[in-house]
Amino acid sequence: MSPTITAFKSSPDRGRGLARDMRVRWAFEEVGQAYDVRLVTFPEMKEPAHLARHPFGQIPTYEDGDLGIFESGAIVFHIAERHAGLLPEDANARARAITWMFAALSTVEPPIVERSMATLVERDKSWYEARMPILEGRVRVRLGELSHRLGEADWLDGGFSAGDLMMVSVLQRLGGSGLVEEHPNLSAYIARAESRSAYRRAFDAQYAVFVAASGGG
Ligand code: GTB
Numbered sequence: 001m002s003p004t005i006t007a008f009k010s011s012p013d014r015g016r017g018l019a020r021d022m023r024v025r026w027a028f029e030e031v032g033q034a035y036d037v038r039l040v041t042f043p044e045m046k047e048p049a050h051l052a053r054h055p056f057g058q059i060p061t062y063e064d065g066d067l068g069i070f071e072s073g074a075i076v077f078h079i080a081e082r083h084a085g086l087l088p089e090d091a092n093a094r095a096r097a098i099t100w101m102f103a104a105l106s107t108v109e110p111p112i113v114e115r116s117m118a119t120l121v122e123r124d125k126s127w128y129e130a131r132m133p134i135l136e137g138r139v140r141v142r143l144g145e146l147s148h149r150l151g152e153a154d155w156l157d158g159g160f161s162a163g164d165l166m167m168v169s170v171l172q173r174l175g176g177s178g179l180v181e182e183h184p185n186l187s188a189y190i191a192r193a194e195s196r197s198a199y200r201r202a203f204d205a206q207y208a209v210f211v212a213a214s215g216g217g
Contacts, residue, residue, distance in 0.1 A: 002034045003064035005075070006053065007209065009039040015210030016175070017203045020072040021060040023169040025205055027076045027162065029198035031083035039209060072169075073105045076162055086162040093158060100156050100163025108146065109170040111138040116173050139179055147183035154192060168193040 007021035021037070028035045044050055046057045053061040054070040061068065062075040069075055077098070080086035087094045115135040122128050146167075150156060155164045168190050174180050181187055193199060 001065070002036050003028075003062055004036040004038055005063075006038050006040050006050070006059045006061045007206065008059060009041045009044075009209075010213040011206070011210060015207040017206050018173055018175075019059065019206070020169075022202060022206055023072050023165060024060050024062065024075050024079070025202035026165055026169070026199055027079040027086060029201045030165065030196075031079060031085040033079065033083055037205075037209075073101060073166065076166060077101060080162040086165065088158065088161065096157045097161035097163040100161065101166045104163065104166035104170045108142050108167065109173075111135065111142055112170060112173050115139050115177075136177075136179065139174065139177075140182070143174075143179060143183055143186060147186050150185055150189055152185065154189075160193070160196070164189075164193060 005021060005024050007025075008019055011019045013019055025035070025037075040050055040059060045054075045059065050061075051057055053063065053068055056070075058070070060072055060075060061070045062078065069078060076086075087097050115132075115138075118128070118131060118135055122131065155161065156167060157163065171180060171186065171190055180190065194203075
């Protein structure tokens with residue numbers, strides 16, 4: 001039996017691949033592991049059956065036999081640990097790749113999500129115009145540092161790893177903001193990752209859900 005993950009039945013991102021099931025789908029594709037998807041509506045995510053899988057009523061979740069886990073970072077890490085292809089064999093290189101996963105999730109993603117949430121829910125607030133430059137400033141600091149570290153390299157530490165998968169997934173939420181484009185090496189980094197066949201397969205799979213949900217064929 002293949003592992004089963006959960007994803008939005010109707011994603012608010014309209015098939016842009018920004019919901020966090022995308023990074024899990026991508027990890028599965030990178031390692032060549034088939035998976036099933038259980039689609040859930042917003043109300044279903046708050047019902048006891050889903051809360052048993054995810055205490056915060058969110059997606060994604062992962063189930064495989066007796067094991068049920070949540071948090072996209074934990075799920076990608078679990079996939080990367082159990083299959084070859086996303087973490088180096090060498091112990092030190094592996095530790096550095098894992099470090100980049102954590103850096104993506106705990107250092108780079110928070111200011112990006114903070115900015116993104118403000119654009120979604122604070123646009124009509126009196127403080128929006130004043131707050132936005134502050135939030136963008138925090139994102140700019142991280143992008144500058146990341147750009148400096150990446151330099152002219154293709155990936156963050158040697159070959160493509162789960163660290164890159166996570167970092168690119170996090171950066172994609174800045175699409176349309178113009179912030180990534182201030183660093184051509186980061187734009188090229190994202191494009192390089194998005195051109196991977198595993199990424200394309202994952203993107204197409206989640207896009208098919210959007211098309212089906214919107215009644216398209
Ligand atoms: N830290 C958790 C993880 O990494 O797994 C965060 C999970 C999370 O935020 N899940 C979101 C969710 O279930 C979906 S991905 N939200 C419903 C809820 O909390 O009630 C976040 C997301 C949603 C929409 C867009 N978008 O439209 O662009 C992008 C990202």
